[in-house]
Amino acid sequence: MSARRAELSRRGFLTGSLLVAAGSVVTTACTTDPTGSGSGSGAKTTLNVWFHAYGEAGAQDAALRYAxxxxxxxxxxxxxxxxxxxxxxxxxxxxxxxxxxxDVFEIGDFSEGMARRGQTAALDDIYGSAEEDFNKAARAYVTVDGKKYGVKMVDDVMMLYYRKSVLAKAGVAPPATFDALRAAAKKLTTAKNKGLYLGNDGLGDAPLMAVWSTGGNLVADGKVGYAAPAAVEAVAALKQLHDDKSLLIGFTTDWWDPSAFAQGVVPIQWSGLWAMPAIKEALGDDFGVIPWPAFKAGGTPAVRVGGWTSCVNAKGKHVAAAKRFVQWLWVEQTTLQKDFAESYGFHVSPRTSVAATAGKLSQGAAKDTVGLAARYGRSNPSTWDTATATPLAAAANKIVRGEGDPARLLADAARQSQTAVDKQRS
Structure with missing residues (x-):
């Protein structure tokens, strides 16, 4: 999920809600009190449940209400x-x-390493008869060595938004190939506006999408694959967007916030389904969605499917109570799951039964996005943690700045990523 408002980024600060003192984290928090006395004395156990700071209006109040x-x-x-x-x-x-x-925390990209290090508890016992109602991808996503170490809360779909009227006026069709995306961004760039926004660093998710657009993998069967020849060619091609000077860089909010697109600063932006209500409020129906285009023949379009997963701290003092909380909220309470998916930005529920009732996602661009995810969705592998991902990001940054041979840079990065993957799986 991401920020809706211009003053908030996806990982932006909420005024007064965070202090960092002597390395500790102090957050705004509310503790439920079954006695109504304000002391919480009626409870035998108090769970500490962490959420990242969702930017969508109402999300924090919803989390407190659920608790x-x-x-x-x-x-x-x-x-x-x-x-x-x-x-x-x-x-x-x-x-x-x-x-x-x-005791309970959410993670944006499920980490196989956390499970192997014993940081997250196996949760197979809380699924019960609802297990098959979670889509196959959601179950596979949290499974390590046959055990499930989390419960997927929402699926977040990331894709390209485009402004229908602006492209039509310029005689530009929604791009279906990387070359067409480059040409569109270049043609749509004017003296006042750039044609494409991928993120403040000029890359965002583009290196991942470039690899996937060739049909390749970041990591598969424990082997890093982003230094394959086709992937090298696709990542290297991102430099063309920078050379054309068609990218918006350094906006006030990053790609997960829709402000640049909604305010007409760019006609094409990479962002997520969560941003669609704000975009629709600003632009009406004057927008569409497309996947990241196939790099060339033999490749495939791609959208990124991320989301958030609820996990239990295996080393916590209240594992049984923590499991009960996760089970109650993310397995048993389908009405609250639907509320969370549809009321605070748009998200896709990993529950088949809940997704089937998602009226707000059954029409227009939202429906198109759900269809793109079903057809072209790709997710980060469970080994794609900071140590694995950072070398690719660093190499891609050097490539687009012209600071080295792409094949060598990506080969070196892949060796670093492979070391990180091997460490997780050892």
Missing amino acids: KDFTKANPDIAVKVSWVPGDYTAKLNATLLTSGAP
Whole structure:
């Protein structure tokens, strides 16, 4: 999920909600109180549940409401909801090594390494009869050595938005190949506006999409694949967008926020389904969605399917209560799951039964996006953590700046990523 408002980025700060002191993280938090006394004394256990700072209006209130409803149903368990802005992943990884680690936490890209290190608890026992209602990809996504170490909360789809009227006026068709995307971005660039926004660094998810657009893999069967010849050619081609000076770089918000597109600063932007309500409010029906185009013949279009997964701290003091919270909210409460998926930005529920009732996603561009995800969706592999991903990002940055041979840079990066993958799987 991402920020809706211009003043918030996906990992942006909420005023007054985060202080970092002596390496510790202090967040705004609310603890449910079954007694109504304000002391929480009626509960035998208090869970610390972490959420990253969703930018969509109402998301924080929803998380607090869900926690209160849980405590009403389970009065022995109070819930402290911690809303964590900033670099959530870095703060979570650091806090998991301390006594202040949360009992329940969400992660944006499921980590096989966390399961193998014993940081996340196996949750097979909480799925029950609902297991088959989670789509196959959602179940496979959290499975390590035959056990499930999380419950997928929402699927987030990332794709290209384009402004229908602007492209039509310029005589530009929605691009279906990388060459067409480059040509469109170049033609749509004017003295006042750039043609394409991928992110403030000029790349965003583009290196991943470039690899996938060749039909290749970031990691498959434990082997890093982004240094394959076709992938090298596709990643190297991103430099052409920079050379053409058709990319918006350094906007006030990053790619996960729709402001650049909604405000007419660019006619094509990479962003997510979560941003669609804000875009529709600003532009009406004057927009469409397309996948990242196939690089060339033999490749394939791609959209990125990410999302958030609820996990239990295996080393926490309240594992059983934490499992109960995750089970209650993300397995049993389908009404709340539907609310979370549709009411605070748009997201796709991993539950087949819940997704089938998603009226807001059954028409227009939202329906088109769901269809793109079904046809072209690709997800980061479970080994794609910071250590694995950083070498590709660093190499791609050097490539687009013309600071080395792409094949050599990506080969070196792939060796670093392979070391990180091997370490996770050892």
